Amino acid sequence: MNEEQSENNTNETIIKLEGLSKRFGYGDAASYALQNFDLEVKRGEFIMIMGPSGCGKTTLLNIIGLLDTPTSGKYLLNDELASRISASRQARLRAKKIGFIFQNFNLIPNLPIIENVALPLVYSGYHKTRRLIKASEALERFNMKDKEYYLPFQLSGGQQQRAAIARAIVSHPEIILADEPTGNLDSRSSTTVMEELRRIHSEGNTIIMVTHNPALTSYATRVINMLDGTIDTDIKTVKDSDLPVPIERKTPRKIFKSRRKSNKKKKGKK
Ligand SMILES: Nc1ncnc2c1ncn2[C@@H]1O[C@H](COP(=O)(O)OP(=O)(O)O)[C@@H](O)[C@H]1O
Numbered sequence: 001m002n003e004e005q006s007e008n009n010t011n012e013t014i015i016k017l018e019g020l021s022k023r024f025g026y027g028d029a030a031s032y033a034l035q036n037f038d039l040e041v042k043r044g045e046f047i048m049i050m051g052p053s054g055c056g057k058t059t060l061l062n063i064i065g066l067l068d069t070p071t072s073g074k075y076l077l078n079d080e081l082a083s084r085i086s087a088s089r090q091a092r093l094r095a096k097k098i099g100f101i102f103q104n105f106n107l108i109p110n111l112p113i114i115e116n117v118a119l120p121l122v123y124s125g126y127h128k129t130r131r132l133i134k135a136s137e138a139l140e141r142f143n144m145k146d147k148e149y150y151l152p153f154q155l156s157g158g159q160q161q162r163a164a165i166a167r168a169i170v171s172h173p174e175i176i177l178a179d180e181p182t183g184n185l186d187s188r189s190s191t192t193v194m195e196e197l198r199r200i201h202s203e204g205n206t207i208i209m210v211t212h213n214p215a216l217t218s219y220a221t222r223v224i225n226m227l228d229g230t231i232d233t234d235i236k237t238v239k240d241s242d243l244p245v246p247i248e249r250k251t252p253r254k255i256f257k258s259r260r261k262s263n264k265k266k267k268g269k270k
C-alpha cells in the first residue's frame with residue numbers, strides 16, 4: 001500500500017470480476033448473459049448500471065451477491081475467491097455483508113413488517129427480542145416505526161420499499177445491491193427511496209444499483225452502460241479519493257465494556 005492509499009482507505013477494492021462469463025443452456029440453446037466481464041469496485045462507490053432488458057444486469061447482481069455462480073472467470077470478494085467460499089459461509093456473507101433490494105420488494109407476505117426486517121439478523125447470534133429491537137430501530141430510521149406490525153399488503157409501494165431497504169441495511173452490510181428499486185414506484189416515493197440510498201452511501205457503504213431511469217444517475221459516482229453481456233461505457237463522475245469513508249461503528253458490547261472500564265477507573269480513584 002503506498003502512502004496515499006493508507007491515508008485514504010476508500011481506495012480499497014472490495015469486488016473484482018475478471019473475465020467472468022455466465023452461460024445459460026447448452027449446445028444450440030446456449031446463450032451468454034455475461035461475456036468476459038471485467039469490473040473492479042472500490043469501497044464507497046455508488047454504481048448505477050443501465051442497459052436494455054436482457055443485457056445481463058440482474059445476472060451480474062446475482063453473481064456479485066453470491067446468489068448465482070459464473071460459468072467461467074474469477075470473482076474476488078474482499079480479495080477472496082468466491083468459488084472457494086463454502087456454501088454455509090456464503091449464506092452468512094449474504095446475510096451480514098450484502099444487502100439486497102428488489103424491484104418488487106420481496107417482503108414475505110404473511111410476516112409483519114418488523115419480522116421481515118429482522119430476517120437477515122438470524123445469522124447475527126442475537127436472540128429474537130434483540131433482533132426485533134434492531135429491526136424496530138432500522139424502521140424508525142426510515143420513519144416506518146408506526147407500521148411495524150402491519151402486513152406488507154397493508155402498505156403502499158413506497159412504504160414497502162422503505163421497509164425492504166430497512167431489511168437490507170439492518171445487519172449493517174458493506175455492500176448494497178439494488179435491482180431497479182424504484183421500478184414500481186411513483187416519482188415521489190422514488191425520490192424518497194433515492195434519498196435514503198444517498199444517505200446509506202454517504203456513510204461509506206458501497207451501492208450497486210440497476211436502473212432504467214437516466215435521471216437517477218445524478219446520485220451515482222459511476223455509471224456503467226451494459227450491452228449484450230459486456231460493458232459498453234463506464235464513466236466515473238467522482239474521483240476514487242473523494243469517495244465517502246466508512247464510519248467506525250462501535251458494537252453495543254464494545255461500548256458496554258469501555259463504560260465498565262471507565263467506571264472501574266473512577267471507583268479506583270475514590
Ligand atoms: N435462469 C435463466 N435461465 C435461462 N436464461 C436466463 C436465466 N436468467 C437469465 N437468462 C437470460 O440471460 C440474459 C440476461 O438476463 P438478465 O440478467 O435477467 O438481464 P437484465 O436484468 O439486464 O434484463 C437474458 O437473455 C435472459 O433471458
Ligand SMILES: [Mg+2]
Pocket residue numbers: 057058059179
Ligand atoms: Mg433484470
